Amino acid sequence: MVEWTDEERTIINDIFSTLDYEEIGRKSLCRCLIVYPWTQRYFGAFGNLYNAETIMANPLIAAHGTKILHGLDRALKNMDDIKNTYAELSLLHSDKLHVDPDNFRLLADCLTVVIAAKMGTKFTVETQVAWQKFLSVVVSALGRQYH
Amino acid sequence: MSLSSKQKATVKDFFSKMSTRSDDIGAEALSRLVAVYPQTKSYFSHWKDASPGSAPVRKHGITIMGGVYDAVGKIDDLKGGLLSLSELHAFMLRVDPVNFKLLAHCMLVCMSMIFPEEFTPQVHVAVDKFLAQLALALAEKYR
Numbered sequence: 603m604v605e606w607t608d609e610e611r612t613i614i615n616d617i618f619s620t621l622d623y624e625e626i627g628r629k630s631l632c633r634c635l636i637v638y639p640w641t642q643r644y645f646g647a648f649g650n651l652y653n654a655e656t657i658m659a660n661p662l663i664a665a666h667g668t669k670i671l672h673g674l675d676r677a678l679k680n681m682d683d684i685k686n687t688y689a690e691l692s693l694l695h696s697d698k699l700h701v702d703p704d705n706f707r708l709l710a711d712c713l714t715v716v717i718a719a720k721m722g723t724k725f726t727v728e729t730q731v732a733w734q735k736f737l738s739v740v741v742s743a744l745g746r747q748y749h
Numbered sequence: 750m751s752l753s754s755k756q757k758a759t760v761k762d763f764f765s766k767m768s769t770r771s772d773d774i775g776a777e778a779l780s781r782l783v784a785v786y787p788q789t790k791s792y793f794s795h796w797k798d799a800s801p802g803s804a805p806v807r808k809h810g811i812t813i814m815g816g817v818y819d820a821v822g823k824i825d826d827l828k829g830g831l832l833s834l835s836e837l838h839a840f841m842l843r844v845d846p847v848n849f850k851l852l853a854h855c856m857l858v859c860m861s862m863i864f865p866e867e868f869t870p871q872v873h874v875a876v877d878k879f880l881a882q883l884a885l886a887l888a889e890k891y892r
Binding site for chain 2: 632633636637654658711714715716718719720721722723725727728730731734
């Protein structure tokens with residue numbers, strides 16, 4: 603089981619409390635699709651992803667970004683058992699969506715960059731350590747049910 | 750995944766904008782590397798203090814960033830231009846190339862923190878590609 607210190611819990615909760623889920627979700631997913639264009643393979647039904655501008659203007663992508671952030675919120679609310687909280691979601695990504703789990707890491711990295719831009723110098727070393735630990739637990743849980 | 754001429758221009762432009770803070774970014778990036786990925790400290794066992802923010806870490810971060818800036822100037826031929834650095838990393842330092850990616854990520858985070866407006870997704874992809882090409886050039890002589 604993952605151990606969280608009180609400080610780590612505070613840091614993670616504080617980050618989420620400052621986030622506009624729509625803004626950060628949209629920005630992170632767009633950035634992922636632009637920086638790692640092969641991730642677009644999973645978004646064939648999402649309309650125009652022709653270039654960076656159309657991706658950033660795409661309302662379906664924006665909505666999906668928000669959905670992802672709300673999904674992360676569930677991990678936040680269940681920090682002591684992310685593995686089981688995400689079991690169904692992991693199966694979904696494996697069996698229905700057929701997403702290569704490496705993509706979770708790519709999106710996580712983009713999320714980190716977007717939050718770093720939002721928080722500026724408040725994104726201290728300690729903050730980054732806790733944040734990336736949280737994301738690595740999430741990424742691991744999402745990949746866990748793959749078979 | 751080589752850089753288009755537009756992306757090369759984007760990289761040069763952004764690094765030029767960044768130059769007043771390049772020391773800070775280098776120092777911060779290496780500090781974050783050893784903090785977020787503690788296994789990277791294994792390369793610095795010869796330092797008294799390899800903790801994030803320590804003097805040797807900051808100093809070395811600045812050195813590395815200097816190397817990255819040098820590489821920007823050689824962006825049209827990274828493999829050729831970085832030959833001796835590659836030999837250094839291959840035969841002397843023997844840093845596992847997976848760590849180049851980890852440091853690149855930390856650099857991107859610092860760039861994003863310090864230049865949130867300028868570090869757009871388009872700049873991000875160009876710089877990420879450049880750092881990946883740089884890592885490849887550094888690993889050229891490994892085997």
